[in-house]
Amino acid sequence: MNEWMNREKDAIENVGLAVLRVGAGGLMLKHGWDKLFDFNGTVEMMVKNGMDPLGLGGNITVALLVFAEFFCAIAIIAGLWTRLASIPLMIAMAVAFFVVHAGDAFKEKELALFFLIAFAAVFLLGAGKYSVDGIMKGGGAPSHDAPAEE
Numbered sequence: 001m002n003e004w005m006n007r008e009k010d011a012i013e014n015v016g017l018a019v020l021r022v023g024a025g026g027l028m029l030k031h032g033w034d035k036l037f038d039f040n041g042t043v044e045m046m047v048k049n050g051m052d053p054l055g056l057g058g059n060i061t062v063a064l065l066v067f068a069e070f071f072c073a074i075a076i077i078a079g080l081w082t083r084l085a086s087i088p089l090m091i092a093m094a095v096a097f098f099v100v101h102a103g104d105a106f107k108e109k110e111l112a113l114f115f116l117i118a119f120a121a122v123f124l125l126g127a128g129k130y131s132v133d134g135i136m137k138g139g140g141a142p143s144h145d146a147p148a149e150e
Helices: 002-037 039-048 058-078 082-100 106-125 132-136
Strands: none
Touching (some): 002 039, 039 058, 082 106
C-alpha cells in the first residue's frame, strides 16, 4: 500500500511541477512574443523612457529580454534545460523588480516579483518527470500499474 501511495504522491508532485512550468513559462512567453515581434518599437519605447537598467543600450537590452522571455520561456514550458533556462528569467525579473520598477508602487512591480519567485521555484525544483529533461534522464511519465497484492 505504501509503495502505491508513494507513486501517487510522486505523480501529483510531478504534475504540480508541470503546471508551474507551463503556467509561468506560458505567461512569460506572451511578454517575450510582444518584444520579439515589435523589436524596434520596444527599443524605441525603452530608449524614450530611459529604460536601460544595465547600460547596455536599447538593442542589446531588448535582445537579452527576448532571449529570456521568449526562448527561455519555451524551454521552461517544454522542460528542456529547465534549470539553466530559468537563470536568465530570474535575472530579468530581478532587474525589473529591483531596478526598473524600484521607485514604483508595489502594484506596479508585483508581477515581476511573482515571476521571480516562480522561476526561482522552477530553478530549485527542476522540471519533474513530465518534461523533456525528465524523459532524457529516463524518468518519463510514471507507471500507474495497480499496486501489488500483499
